[in-house]
Amino acid sequence: MSAMPKITVVTPSFNQARYLERNLTSVSGQKGVEVEHILLDGGSTDDTVDVVRRFGSHLAYWRSEKDAGQTAALIEGFERATGQVLCWLNSDDYFWNEYALLRVAEAFRDNPGAAMVTGDTVLTADDETPVMVDMVWRPSARQMRCNMAVPQQSTFWRADAYRAVGGIDQNFKYCMDFDLFQRMSQGREIIRIPHILAAFRLQPASKTATWGDVFRREVAICQTRYGSGLSHRLKVKAVTMEIRLGAAWAELSAILTGRELPCYANARLEPCRAFARRKFGLQF
Incomplete structure (x- = not known):
């Protein structure tokens, strides 16, 4: 059996001191796996x-x-990385429990053909109250051609795939994750493991809440990379619906198999998002 891979976690940060301790301790507390945190x-x-x-002793x-922003920081971090598996965890986010990265390392060890491993994410309010879950079902390179089919916080990839693209x-x-995952997934295997791996904090200063115009422009770039015109737009809509239905099926499967979920609002379904916005006064 292959050895367990070392995982490098890169964290870009700017004026997030109130959340940073949670991030740092969630990484340093990982058990059963070698972790490099930059x-x-x-x-x-x-x-x-x-x-x-x-x-931050670990x-x-x-x-x-001073640097050129989040994208530049990520590029610098991954240039320094020595792990066989890479990911990034923003300074206001955190790993869900102490075995999250062990499950990721085991998935890569047991699936040597997989270039990317993804899991489930909990979206929380500023005070870490669970708001929604982001769960996908069998994400694929085909889906990634049309939409962001995996949650960034719970997605990991092999370093050689990263460097190859x-x-x-x-x-x-903003959408550096969509762009990277889209390019990296083409011709490569993505697998999903049915575990919550990370938490994504919905807080007022997050880019999710404040970068709407940039988000829409960069999503459009990714969604038109492999096609254009009416037929392609219809394909994007169809694949988006497929991802949403898959998310609902993933959640139902979790419930039927007895998995305990911290909340039941599905982040991929707009009615659930609207409910969360009203209940918690969020912007996303």
Whole structure:
């Protein structure tokens, strides 16, 4: 049997001190797997450096200085990475439990042909109250041609696949995950493991809440990379519906098999999103 891969976690950060301890301890607390954590802070003016000095003893590398933003920080982090498996975890997000990365490492070990492994994500309110779950069913390269078929926080990939496609495109400022996963998935296998791996915090300053115009423009770039015109637009809509139905089936399957979920609103279904927005006063 193949050896367990080392996992590199890259965390870009800027003025997120109030959330950073949760991020750092969720990575350093991982059990049963070798983890390399790299933090690139863009010269925060809050208490970020103090938090890192108190709780960042497990970091393989960190710096705090002005940079060109999140995309540039990620590129720098992955250039420094020495793990066989890579991911990024934003400074306001965190791994769900201490065995999240062990499950990921086991999935890569047991599926040597897989280039990407993804799992489930819990979307939380600012205070970590579970709001929605993001669960997908059998994500594929075909789906990734049309839409973001996997949750970024719970998606991991082999370093050699990342380097084969040239890594993150510096021209993307919001949808660098969609762009990277789309390119990296083509001709490669994605597998999903039925476990919650990470939490995505919906907080007021998050890019999800404030970067709507950039998001729409960059999504359009990705969605038209492999086609254009009416027939392609209809294909995108059909695949989007397929992903949403798959998400509903993934959640139903979890319930039927006895999995305990922290909440039941499905992040891929707009009625559930509208409910969460009203109940928790969120913007996304």
